[in-house]
Amino acid sequence: xxxxxxxxxxxxxxxxxxxxxAAIRVPASGAGSSEYPKPDIICGNGKRYMAFExxxxxxxxxxxxxxxxxxxxxxxxxxxxxPYLAIKFSKDKFIYFLKINDLFTTKSENYxxxxxxxxxxxxxFNMLINNSIKLEFNW
Amino acid sequence: xxxxxxxxxxxxxxxxxxxxxAAIRVPASGAGSSEYPKPDIICGNGKRYMAFExxxxxxxxxxxxxxxxxxxxxxxxxxxxxPYLAIKFSKDKFIYFLKINDLFTTKSENYxxxxxxxxxxxxxFNMLINNSIKLEFNW
Numbered sequence: 165x166x167x168x169x170x171x172x173x174x175x176x177x178x179x180x181x182x183x184x185x186a187a188i189r190v191p192a193s194g195a196g197s198s199e200y201p202k203p204d205i206i207c208g209n210g211k212r213y214m215a216f217e218x219x220x221x222x223x224x225x226x227x228x229x230x231x232x233x234x235x236x237x238x239x240x241x242x243x244x245x246x247p248y249l250a251i252k253f254s255k256d257k258f259i260y261f262l263k264i265n266d267l268f269t270t271k272s273e274n275y276x277x278x279x280x281x282x283x284x285x286x287x288x289f290n291m292l293i294n295n296s297i298k299l300e301f302n303w
Numbered sequence: 304x305x306x307x308x309x310x311x312x313x314x315x316x317x318x319x320x321x322x323x324x325a326a327i328r329v330p331a332s333g334a335g336s337s338e339y340p341k342p343d344i345i346c347g348n349g350k351r352y353m354a355f356e357x358x359x360x361x362x363x364x365x366x367x368x369x370x371x372x373x374x375x376x377x378x379x380x381x382x383x384x385x386p387y388l389a390i391k392f393s394k395d396k397f398i399y400f401l402k403i404n405d406l407f408t409t410k411s412e413n414y415x416x417x418x419x420x421x422x423x424x425x426x427x428f429n430m431l432i433n434n435s436i437k438l439e440f441n442w
Contacts, residue, residue: 210383
């Protein structure tokens, strides 16, 4: 089913450092640390800051709890970071990065996205990183 | 002697949230997380980002390992954050925030600062936070 993908988180942190970002995994546990919203990973390169909620699934559809998304959005808004949902489907080697607006809502007001939708709407890691270069030229 | 002040870290995280910053404690442990430099706390408010190395001591002088400072500076430089050493002396209720340039070096190229120097050179929490307002008006 769905689970926190610690192996995926480590891989993403490594790729972010290689791409010139200082990145940190934020463990979910830790006494006294659960009272505030937080993402799974945050990173910055002095110009651009991003926060990630990371999920992996063996299925073709991923359901995401609304509180996970709310926590990501609240943290990112205050901190000053672009919020992304990073999804790894077992059957695909890529991690896809979704903006929250590109997710679909369920009847219970949680979120979902299928593999096909993730491919269509999501960014690959290279697309995500190259976006920062585009932003620079737009200034 | 000197120790990682987890209680101080929690208190600082709480004060930062109260001051309008999204703040996160970065546990030192965690498999696969020790290969990259990292601070004890990072925070941001969309305009200003800060990284803290946190220490506490029962003595009147604090010695800081050069690798702790190097890690803080390297992370902050890449991430895009102001680096601070946050020190809590047992005999004083305040936490003092020191810029790395205000620390003194030892013969072994580590760092040190006395309680008197920390009071003289360091910022209190309110001074640290109000600095962001000054920066805004200077733009």
